[in-house]
Amino acid sequence: MKPLAVLNKAINQQVIVELKGKRGYRGILDGYDPHMNLVLKNAEEIRDSQVTRKVDSIIVRGDNVIYISP
């Protein structure tokens, strides 16, 4: 059960991405790469548990990721 294989199964599913600095995103996983850079669509940006904005698509740089929950 490799992490990126599990991540691959979450493609086109809703995921919660928890980032460093009390940030996060909730959206549909559209893609990723070996750095765990992510593409999310229909994503909500979360700061201190509040939704701060909604975007059609967004790239998240992998080094900020704490966890991704499908």
Add this chain to the structure above:
Amino acid sequence: MVMPLSLLEKSMNKKVSLLLKDSRTLEGTLMGFDDYLNMVLDDTEETNGDQVKRLGTVILRGNNVVSIAPK
């Protein structure tokens, strides 16, 4: 599946909105990037809280980036 760097390639010569690790935001036209997510932005505007700075052309080091939203 859309790989992160291919979405960035599609955003070339378009406006992007960047969130940085220190909560600054940069908005500008994406003129180039590399595998590290280093980027060249044109007509860049930096927003830090309610303070806005016009920067023109910027070479941004990729390690500061949290997220990139094509506009």
